[in-house]
Amino acid sequence: xxxxxxxxxxxxxxxxxxxxxxxxxxxxxxxxxxxxxxxxxxxxxxxxxxxxxxxxxxxxxxxxxxxxxxxxxxxxxxxxxxxxxxxxxxxxxxxxxxxxxxxxxxxxxxxxxxxxxxxxxxxxxxxxxxxxxxxxxxxxxxxxxxxxxxxxxxxxxxxxxxxxxxxxxxxxxxxxxxxxxxxxxxxxxxxxxxxxxxxxxxxxxxxxxxxxxxxxxxxxxxxxxxxxxxxxxxxxxxxxxxxxxxxxxxxxxxxxxxxxxxxxxxxxxxxxxxx
Amino acid sequence: xxxxxxxxxxxxxxxxxxxxxxxxxxxxxxxxxxxxxxxxxxxxxxxxxxxxxxxxxxxxxxxxxxxxxxxxxxxxxxxxxxxxxxxxxxxxxxxxxxxxxxxxxxxxxxxxxxxxxxxxxxxxxxxxxxxxxxxxxxxxxxxxxxxxxxxxxxxxxxxxxxxxxxxxxxxxxxxxxxxxxxxxxxxxxxxxxxxxxxxxxxxxxxxxxxxxxxxxxxxxxxxxxxxxxxxxxxxxxxxxxxxxxxxxxxxxxxxxxxxxxxxxxxxxxxxxxxxxxxxxxxxxxxxxxxxxxxxxxxxxxx
Numbered sequence: 001x002x003x004x005x006x007x008x009x010x011x012x013x014x015x016x017x018x019x020x021x022x023x024x025x026x027x028x029x030x031x032x033x034x035x036x037x038x039x040x041x042x043x044x045x046x047x048x049x050x051x052x053x054x055x056x057x058x059x060x061x062x063x064x065x066x067x068x069x070x071x072x073x074x075x076x077x078x079x080x081x082x083x084x085x086x087x088x089x090x091x092x093x094x095x096x097x098x099x100x101x102x103x104x105x106x107x108x109x110x111x112x113x114x115x116x117x118x119x120x121x122x123x124x125x126x127x128x129x130x131x132x133x134x135x136x137x138x139x140x141x142x143x144x145x146x147x148x149x150x151x152x153x154x155x156x157x158x159x160x161x162x163x164x165x166x167x168x169x170x171x172x173x174x175x176x177x178x179x180x181x182x183x184x185x186x187x188x189x190x191x192x193x194x195x196x197x198x199x200x201x202x203x204x205x206x207x208x209x210x211x212x213x214x215x216x217x218x219x220x221x222x223x224x225x226x227x228x229x230x231x232x233x234x235x236x237x238x239x240x241x242x243x244x245x246x247x248x249x250x251x252x253x254x255x256x257x258x259x260x261x262x263x264x265x266x267x268x269x270x271x272x273x274x275x
Numbered sequence: 276x277x278x279x280x281x282x283x284x285x286x287x288x289x290x291x292x293x294x295x296x297x298x299x300x301x302x303x304x305x306x307x308x309x310x311x312x313x314x315x316x317x318x319x320x321x322x323x324x325x326x327x328x329x330x331x332x333x334x335x336x337x338x339x340x341x342x343x344x345x346x347x348x349x350x351x352x353x354x355x356x357x358x359x360x361x362x363x364x365x366x367x368x369x370x371x372x373x374x375x376x377x378x379x380x381x382x383x384x385x386x387x388x389x390x391x392x393x394x395x396x397x398x399x400x401x402x403x404x405x406x407x408x409x410x411x412x413x414x415x416x417x418x419x420x421x422x423x424x425x426x427x428x429x430x431x432x433x434x435x436x437x438x439x440x441x442x443x444x445x446x447x448x449x450x451x452x453x454x455x456x457x458x459x460x461x462x463x464x465x466x467x468x469x470x471x472x473x474x475x476x477x478x479x480x481x482x483x484x485x486x487x488x489x490x491x492x493x494x495x496x497x498x499x500x501x502x503x504x505x506x507x508x509x510x511x512x513x514x515x516x517x518x519x520x521x522x523x524x525x526x527x528x529x530x531x532x533x534x535x536x537x538x539x540x541x542x543x544x545x546x547x548x549x550x551x552x553x554x555x556x557x558x559x560x561x562x563x564x565x566x567x568x569x570x571x572x573x574x575x576x577x
Contacts, residue, residue, distance in 0.1 A: 014355050014356065014384070014430070015383070015384035015385060015386075015430075016351075016355065016384040017381060017382060017383070017384040021381065022381075022382055025378055025381040025382055026378075026382075028378075029367060029370065029374075029378050032369070032370060032374070033367055033368075033369045033370065036369035036370075036410070037369055099365045100361060100363055100365055101365055101366060101367055103331075103333065103359070103361035104359070104361065104366070104379060104423070104426055105379075105382065106331070106332070106333060107331055107354060107357065107358075107359035107361075107427075108354065108379060108382035108383050109351040109352070109354045109355040109382075109383065109384070110351070110382055111351065272335055274289060274328075274333065274334045274335070275328075275333050275334075
């Protein structure tokens with residue numbers, strides 16, 4: 001062997017990794033696995049189909065329908081990237097446990113919190129790569145209609161990215177408390193149904209009893225407010241313009257707080273779990 | 276010096292899917308000294324893997340103590356000094372063995388050229404030099420076990436905890452592994468491993484711990500046990516009485532074969548043969564069967 005064991009008899013000379021390095025190493029492995037598993041190829045194919053569809057619309061003479069094209073593009077972009085976020089976030093930890101790849105990881109001098117953080121960052125990175133690929137292809141598709149890139153589109157992409165990170169955190173948390181398929185289903189229900197649920201709660205709030213109003217508030221606070229991150233309609237309507245910077249800051253704060261809460265819950269469930 | 280492993284009155288419970296609690300380990304106590312090679316034996320379901328998991332912090336004990344070099348089992352400081360091979364582990368299917376070891380090395384705190392050098396060298400040592408850039412999904416079970424062995428050796432651990440170490444290895448692989456472990460032991464590493472391969476245990480261990488139904492039922496030094504299990508036999512001619520030494524006699528023609536349970540009985544028998552005018556034709560020392568000992572001891576405890 002390269003170094004004699006005697007060098008390590010004093011534990012103080014043993015190297016340890018910093019937290020950031022641990023997280024980045026874990027995240028890199030998630031990205032590498034995902035790339036090699038060709039998960040992102042599916043995203044590329046979907047993006048290509050988007051471009052072909054846009055080209056077809058262009059062929060039939062729909063140029064000038066900017067609002068329609070942008071609305072369609074942001075909807076499809078949001079839909080596909082959310083699917084990637086939910087599936088990636090809800091699969092990582094159960095896969096580790098099922099495949100027993102968890103043991104050699106947990107045998108390293110790192111905490112279970114570090115493992116969850118590394119996996120979360122990996123899921124976010126994979127989702128953002130997929131989102132990036134889709135965004136570029138969608139941008140090219142929009143360019144076929146002669147749509148210019150506006151500041152509000154940049155804001156849409158930024159806030160959507162934050163929203164996708166929250167989706168990853170929620171899906172990862174769900175996967176710690178239920179089966180992978182249940183977690184994915186619940187992840188999709190929350191991702192695509194929360195806006196409707198919140199709207200229903202808002203409508204029912206006015207006529208509800210004080211006790212129910214309190215309950216509605218609680219449910220509303222507990223639900224992930226994905227709708228806040230979706231500026232698709234705003235981006236589609238050129239006249240609306242970007243939101244003030246403080247709104248972006250507030251949403252960044254909300255994303256950090258909500259994701260942290262989800263990861264903390266996942267850690268609480270996982271920290272003493274027998275594996 | 277603090278023991279490499281200290282387990283005192285360890286109790287581990289599991290909750291089964293039907294909600295029932297299962298007591299996997301019941302008041303287990305033992306110690307392993309630094310530099311020792313200790314085999315941890317027992318039938319399936321005896322609590323071996325549970326104990327090893329408790330030592331790694333994977334299964335928190337219900338009560339009792341588990342320490343590694345005086346540090347709480349499962350603590351980051353303790354894990355920093357342990358190399359662990361799980362009983363069954365798959366490694367990321369889309370990573371190569373080199374990338375797998377690089378990942379684990381980084382988590383261990385190793386970096387850069389030193390990590391690359393160590394990962395490459397370990398893969399060479401375990402015989403994966405030619406396959407280190409193939410993805411794990413293309414490797415056989417035995418090759419994956421070699422990846423596992425290589426990752427357990429990363430960072431020059433002071434204690435190796437190996438669960439079913441020879442699982443999936445062919446005879447050549449087993450021999451190579453034995454040599455690797457012997458080299459580690461020579462460097463001062465403590466080895467604590469479970470195995471159903473009693474031949475490996477016999478060749479490697481200083482001491483064995485035998486557990487059954489979560490409890491320690493026997494603790495033996497390997498050398499003493501081998502002595503105890505070894506059978507001696509002498510074939511002689513002449514009218515020599517073996518009364519008081521053995522009843523296990525076989526006669527054919529003018530020859531008699533007598534079998535003894537200990538060396539001292541054999542020596543006494545030889546003295547009798549010489550003094551009573553007999554003639555020794557053959558003396559044989561036959562190694563006893565560890566498997567037989569294992570089966571009998573477990574049978575007694577059941």
